[in-house]
Amino acid sequence: MARRRAETAAATAAGTTKDESSDTKLPAGRHFKPHRKTALWIKIVAIALSGVLVIGLGAAGLLYLKLQNNITTAPLNAALSPGKGNSSQQPEDTGSLQILILGTDTRAGANSEYGTLADSSGEGNSDVMLLMNISADNSQVSVTSFPRDLMVPIPDCKRPDGNVIYGQAMGQLNSALAGGPGCTVAAINDLTGLTIDHFMLADFTAVKELSTALGGVEVCVDHAMYDVNGSFLKLPAGKSLVQGEQALAFLRTRHAFGDASDLARIAAQQYFLGSLVRKLKSDGTLTNLPQLYTLADVVTKNLTIDQGLANVPAMVSIAKRLAKIDVANVAFVTVPTEPYVRDPNRVQLLEPAAGQFFAVLRNETPLTKVAPTPTSNSTVAPTASSAATVPATAEPTVPVAPAYDKSIQPITVTNGSTVAGRSLELIKALAGQGYTLSSNGGDIAAQNKTTILYGADMADVAHDVAVLFKISDSAVHSDPTVRGVKVVVGTDWISGVDFGTVTVPKDIVSSTAAESDQCLTVNPLYYTY
Incomplete structure (x- = not known):
C-alpha cells in the first residue's frame, strides 16, 4: 500500500498519472462525447431561416399597417337623436350581425369620368342599399334590397363634416345619404325596428377594382344586348365573365333587364351577388389569406366604413363567418312595396307584408330550409320525456289582493x-x-x-x-x-291574441345564391342581332 502511494505521488510530481502516460487511453463516458464543430451548411440554413422569419414578420406588419392606413371611417348612426344603434363595436364570431352595404352614385374624386358634380356631388345618392343579416349561429344569411325610390321618413342627421341635414316627413330613401352613410343607417333602423351593427359605402371605383381582383364574375343573359342609353353594357347571349368597367355597367344599368324598372335593376344586382358568392365559395377565397389580403387591400382603399369595422381582424372575422354558410342558405329578398299613393313612379311599403318581414328579421326566423352541418360540440336539448321528473310540492294558496281595479x-x-x-x-x-x-x-x-x-x-x-x-x-x-x-x-301582429308568432310572407325570397342555372331576361328594346 505504501509503495502504491509513493508511485502515485511521484507520478503526480511528474505532471501525469499512470493511466495518462500509457499509450492506451480510457474510453470517454457516453455522456461526455468530444465537442464537434457545427457544420457550415447548418449555420447558413439557420441564418437564412431567421432572416426569412424576421422579413416575414416585418412584411406582415407592413401589410397590416397598409390596410389600416387605407381605411376611411364615418359615424355609424348620424341621427341627431340616434337612440339605439349609435355605438360601433367590433363584430364577434357569433351573434346576429347586420351590415348595411351602400353604393353611391357620387361623381366626386375618381368617379368624375362618369359625369360631373352637377349629376351627383358630395356623398351622392344611394344607388344600392343592401342589408346583410348573418344569423347568430352562422347558418343563414339574408340580403335585403331597399328600392332607391322607396318613400320613407328621413330623420334629421349630422353629417361627418359637422353640418346638420334636416329630414323629411316622407322622402326617397336614397336621399338620406346626403346626411352621410350613418343617416341611411338611422332611417332604416327607424323603418325596420332593427339595430344595424355596421355599414360599408362603396363607389364606382370600388366595384370595378373588386370585380377585377376576383378575376371576374359570371353572368348570363337570354339575348345579345347593348344598353345604348345608359350604362353602355354590351353582352352576347349566354354566359359571360364581367369585370372592371363591364361589371360596373352590369350593376348600373337600369333599363336593360326585365320591365326596365328599379325592381328589375335590383333583381339583376341580386343575380350578380349570387354569382359572386358562388365564386368566393368555390375558389376558397374567404379562407385563403393571400387572396383575402388582396381583396382587403381593394376594399379598404375604396370603402368608407364605420369605426367598428375599421380594423383588419374585424374584416377577417366577417369573412370567416361567411365562409361557413351554405350557398343555399344565402337568401335574396326585396322589401315588399307598392306604388306610392302620391306618385306612382315611386314606391311605398306594402303592408302588412313589409311589417311581417321586418319581424322575421328581428326574430331571426330562417328564410331557407337547408339544415346547417352539425358540429362535434353540438348539444341536443332534453325532451319532455327524457327530462327528469321532479315531484311537485303542494303549496298552500294565499289570496292576493289586486293592486288595482x-x-x-x-x-x-x-x-x-x-x-x-x-x-x-x-x-x-x-x-x-x-x-x-x-x-x-x-x-x-x-x-x-x-x-x-x-x-x-x-x-x-x-x-x-x-x-x-x-x-x-x-x-x-x-x-x-x-x-x-x-x-x-303593428304589422308584426296581424292575428290572434298571443303576440310572438312570426309570419314569413309568401314568396318573400326572390332567389338564393345556389341558383346558378338561370339567365336574366333582356328588355327587347336593347336587343342586338
Whole structure:
C-alpha cells in the first residue's frame, strides 16, 4: 500500500498519472462525447431561416399597417337623436350581425369620368342599399334590397363634416345619404325596428377594382344586348365573365333587364351577388389569406366604413363567418312595396307584408330550409320525456289582493296592423280579463312594430297588459302624452291574441345564391342581332 502511494505521488510530481502516460487511453463516458464543430451548411440554413422569419414578420406588419392606413371611417348612426344603434363595436364570431352595404352614385374624386358634380356631388345618392343579416349561429344569411325610390321618413342627421341635414316627413330613401352613410343607417333602423351593427359605402371605383381582383364574375343573359342609353353594357347571349368597367355597367344599368324598372335593376344586382358568392365559395377565397389580403387591400382603399369595422381582424372575422354558410342558405329578398299613393313612379311599403318581414328579421326566423352541418360540440336539448321528473310540492294558496281595479283602467287599442277590425279582437280579450273600460282607438298608418305606451302611474297596468298578450317588456314605453295605457298594434301582429308568432310572407325570397342555372331576361328594346 505504501509503495502504491509513493508511485502515485511521484507520478503526480511528474505532471501525469499512470493511466495518462500509457499509450492506451480510457474510453470517454457516453455522456461526455468530444465537442464537434457545427457544420457550415447548418449555420447558413439557420441564418437564412431567421432572416426569412424576421422579413416575414416585418412584411406582415407592413401589410397590416397598409390596410389600416387605407381605411376611411364615418359615424355609424348620424341621427341627431340616434337612440339605439349609435355605438360601433367590433363584430364577434357569433351573434346576429347586420351590415348595411351602400353604393353611391357620387361623381366626386375618381368617379368624375362618369359625369360631373352637377349629376351627383358630395356623398351622392344611394344607388344600392343592401342589408346583410348573418344569423347568430352562422347558418343563414339574408340580403335585403331597399328600392332607391322607396318613400320613407328621413330623420334629421349630422353629417361627418359637422353640418346638420334636416329630414323629411316622407322622402326617397336614397336621399338620406346626403346626411352621410350613418343617416341611411338611422332611417332604416327607424323603418325596420332593427339595430344595424355596421355599414360599408362603396363607389364606382370600388366595384370595378373588386370585380377585377376576383378575376371576374359570371353572368348570363337570354339575348345579345347593348344598353345604348345608359350604362353602355354590351353582352352576347349566354354566359359571360364581367369585370372592371363591364361589371360596373352590369350593376348600373337600369333599363336593360326585365320591365326596365328599379325592381328589375335590383333583381339583376341580386343575380350578380349570387354569382359572386358562388365564386368566393368555390375558389376558397374567404379562407385563403393571400387572396383575402388582396381583396382587403381593394376594399379598404375604396370603402368608407364605420369605426367598428375599421380594423383588419374585424374584416377577417366577417369573412370567416361567411365562409361557413351554405350557398343555399344565402337568401335574396326585396322589401315588399307598392306604388306610392302620391306618385306612382315611386314606391311605398306594402303592408302588412313589409311589417311581417321586418319581424322575421328581428326574430331571426330562417328564410331557407337547408339544415346547417352539425358540429362535434353540438348539444341536443332534453325532451319532455327524457327530462327528469321532479315531484311537485303542494303549496298552500294565499289570496292576493289586486293592486288595482281592472274595471276602471283606461286602455285604448289602436290598429296599425292594416288588418280591418283588428282592434276588436284584442278589446274582447281585455274585457274577458276584467279590463272592461277598454276602447277602440281606430285605425292609423301602418306600424312595423307593436308597442304598449303608458301615462303617469300606469306602469304596472301596462306591464300586466303586456303579460296578458305575451308582449316583451322591451316594447313597453312611458309616454307622458298618453292617458292610461295605449296598445299600438303593428304589422308584426296581424292575428290572434298571443303576440310572438312570426309570419314569413309568401314568396318573400326572390332567389338564393345556389341558383346558378338561370339567365336574366333582356328588355327587347336593347336587343342586338
